[in-house]
Amino acid sequence: MEGRKLQLAGGSTYLVSLPKPWVTGAGLKAGDTLFLDVETDGSVSVRARSNEKATIRRKVFQEKGHDTRDHLLRKLIGAYISGFGLIEVRFAPDQAPFVRRVAREFSRLVIGPEVIEETRNSVVIQDLSDPTELSSEKCLRRMHLTVRAMLEDAIQSLKRSDPTLAHDVALRDQDVDRLYWMVAKQYNLTHMFPIQTRGNLSDGQAVHGHRLIAKLLERIGDHAQRIASTFDVVAKDKEIDPRLMREFEAAETSAVTLLDQAFGSLVSGDIEAANQAIDSRTSHQKLIDALSHRVAVKKGEELLAFGTIVDSLGRVASYAADIAEQAINMAVLTDEPGSA
DSSP, X not given: OOOOOXXXXXXXXXXXXXXXXXXXXXXXXXXXXXXXXXXXXXXXXXXXXXXXXXXXOEEEEEEOSOOOHHHHHHHHHHHHHTTOSEEEEEXXXXXXXXXXXXXXXXXXXXXXXXXXXXOSSEEEEEEOOOTTTSOHHHHHHHHHHHHHHHHHHXXXXXXXXXXXXXXXXXXXXXXXXXXXXXXXXXXXXXXXXXXXXXXXXXXXXXXXXXXXXXXXXXHHHHHHHHHHXXXXXXXXXXXXXXXXXXXXXXXXXXHHHHXXXXXXXXXXXXXXXXXXXXXXXXXXXXXXXXXXXHHTTOOHHHHHXXXXXXXXXXXXXXXXXXXXXXXXXXXXXXXXXXXX
């Protein structure tokens, strides 16, 4: 690495000379236009052409017939999250039906990938998603709206003895997973291959925070699905005690309110609002403690199912408080002098 002095010209323009070997090697001459990218780490890259694109990374898996459906699916999701634009699975001809079935299931489970090529012994999947069209921030907003609705519907499915609504909560959990994987992929791409940030040098750190928050929202979705999964034990062909149901609804409303406060503080960068959300965790815990005593008299499967509901409503509030804490961390970073 060689140093170059920064020079001031005209009182407002800063100049730095470029290495001659690079200029001549790129076929440039005086008067040509160069293209500058501000990277996530604060550095600046210089390009000779604006349409230069990074080579699409390719991951190849050799299927030897030992993998189960879950094992192969996890490898495909791992490659997707790691930012591989092309994923190829090679296999013996007798494995073709199995691999093709899992490849198509994978394409339905995540955002972007499509099977673009099939031969007798290979399948190629390409990620066609555009991170600029669905940013990590947009993913978080969609996740927040989805999981809060899942929580409300999970409790309502028990109150109404509605199996269709309970099943729909489980289906939406898959949508939340898809959005989480998208955020995780964008996080990895941002840190492995610095991207243009249009002057905002904190973007890389923001995506890191977004990934943490996406995981918390994904866990909240899991707990909404967990509540709905108790349907067959506590609500199928029966009615939950009205007083107990009102307490469940109160705890769910409290958890959703806390989640909304926490996510609102994240979007607005309001540290005071984030602190208020964290403080409200104490009043929510009182509702959970009261519910714990109410369901302790149940027996057998009902005790386990009602305990699951109470535990999940408590954990949702804890995850929401964690989101508020992360909102404070990100707001402090944004307010740091020189970060904008």
